[in-house]
Amino acid sequence: MTEAAPDAATVDASLTTVEAYQAAILRAITPLPPVSAELAGAEGCVLAEDVTAAVSLPSFDNSSMDGYAVRAAETTHSSERAPASLPVTGEIAAGDTAAYRLAPGTAMRIMTGARLPDGADAVVPVEWTNGGDAHVDVYRPAEPGHAVRYIGGDATAGETLLSAGVRMRPMQIAVAASAGRKTLRVRPRPRVVVLSTGNELTEPGTPLVPGRIWDSNSYMIAAAAREAGAFAVRRSAVPDDPAGMLPALEEQLAGADLLITTGGVSMGGEHDVVKAALQSLGTVTFRKVAMQPGMPQGFGTIGAGQVPIFTLPGNPVSAYVSFQLFVRPAIAALQGAGDLRLPSVRATLTAGVRSPKGRRSYLRGVLDGGQVTPLSGQGSHQIAALGKANALIIVPEDETSLPQGDTVDVLVLSQPTGQMNVPFICL
Ligand code: AMP
Ligand code: MG
Numbered sequence: 001m002t003e004a005a006p007d008a009a010t011v012d013a014s015l016t017t018v019e020a021y022q023a024a025i026l027r028a029i030t031p032l033p034p035v036s037a038e039l040a041g042a043e044g045c046v047l048a049e050d051v052t053a054a055v056s057l058p059s060f061d062n063s064s065m066d067g068y069a070v071r072a073a074e075t076t077h078s079s080e081r082a083p084a085s086l087p088v089t090g091e092i093a094a095g096d097t098a099a100y101r102l103a104p105g106t107a108m109r110i111m112t113g114a115r116l117p118d119g120a121d122a123v124v125p126v127e128w129t130n131g132g133d134a135h136v137d138v139y140r141p142a143e144p145g146h147a148v149r150y151i152g153g154d155a156t157a158g159e160t161l162l163s164a165g166v167r168m169r170p171m172q173i174a175v176a177a178s179a180g181r182k183t184l185r186v187r188p189r190p191r192v193v194v195l196s197t198g199n200e201l202t203e204p205g206t207p208l209v210p211g212r213i214w215d216s217n218s219y220m221i222a223a224a225a226r227e228a229g230a231f232a233v234r235r236s237a238v239p240d241d242p243a244g245m246l247p248a249l250e251e252q253l254a255g256a257d258l259l260i261t262t263g264g265v266s267m268g269g270e271h272d273v274v275k276a277a278l279q280s281l282g283t284v285t286f287r288k289v290a291m292q293p294g295m296p297q298g299f300g301t302i303g304a305g306q307v308p309i310f311t312l313p314g315n316p317v318s319a320y321v322s323f324q325l326f327v328r329p330a331i332a333a334l335q336g337a338g339d340l341r342l343p344s345v346r347a348t349l350t351a352g353v354r355s356p357k358g359r360r361s362y363l364r365g366v367l368d369g370g371q372v373t374p375l376s377g378q379g380s381h382q383i384a385a386l387g388k389a390n391a392l393i394i395v396p397e398d399e400t401s402l403p404q405g406d407t408v409d410v411l412v413l414s415q416p417t418g419q420m421n422v423p424f425i426c427l
Pocket of ligand 1: 196197198200201213214215216217218262263264265266313314315316381
């Protein structure tokens, strides 16, 4: 039996699917060359080498509690009524490097992290004793190994602790520090330059005259790039000037690992100067992607250094959704990582939604627990609604409406707070 053919009416051959476009982008991205980074500056970078344990972790047997180092067998019969009473012969603090020896029939006071004396095989927590200074009464038996952290209990010397490709988040920074590493080979945070284009754009903070709007895209996309771990800057908006467009873009290449423009790529009108300028280069491909918002997309390379460039649509919501779907994974790929796709969850629609046939919708919504509420104002210019959203509701290509109560895939937009721009990080 053959499978039923997909409904031909839902497939528009002139459109690229979201997945095909994502795959084409990732195929074209070459990871940045590794650099040497100081441990403190490696945060957010992606490891380009394996980190192995220089020594076993822990590197010496030590106590996991404040208490008394003992021979476990000497506490076997201890109880509240008949405590083992042991003379206390000394005290070992964390950081004490002396090699102590526990004489039979004695105890030594020991602190968390302090080296276990030779001869001891357990630590009786202070709570199980009378806390005595010269003598200690032990009220409970301690099993051999109790409250002892043995050498190599976490990792053995030479073991791989971090593998190339892992992103250096705080946990991984701690591991590298614990392996004694001062510098690391990492792929740096990509340097992203964002340029918005359009004669109508005015800088926020300056007066608005009818016919003009304040530029929001460049601020938004630079912030989104930083949230994705890049070192991102925006430049002043570029006017729709056919002759000046290419030089304006090329001017940015020296300091960029990735260029992002917004606007000027619609359906080929004479004002779509980004498309016109880059199309003539032949290294940037413009496609229509089967999605809403964000159908017109451009991606390719520019300049001798073949710097990747995304030309995002001008409508702010389109630019934002396009960034999340296409640019975020590309930023990860520049670091040799694959970890930047938005997390996806399933949720129940609290209201019905509509979507154009043949295009996948990414509707702005508010996700709360297992429920997602579509926001009113789904136009791709409606940035006020975008500001209320914490999720993108996916309506598949072959659906034109989904009723309240349906379960949908939802991309989660809430992310950990982005990095500040610290120019020396990883550079
Ligand atoms: P375009 O893709 O250049 O045709 O622009 C599409 C729509 O997005 C127009 O309404 C533009 O005014 C608007 N737009 C373009 N760039 C920006 C920007 N940087 N900030 C806010 N809106 C923009
Ligand atoms: Mg424009």
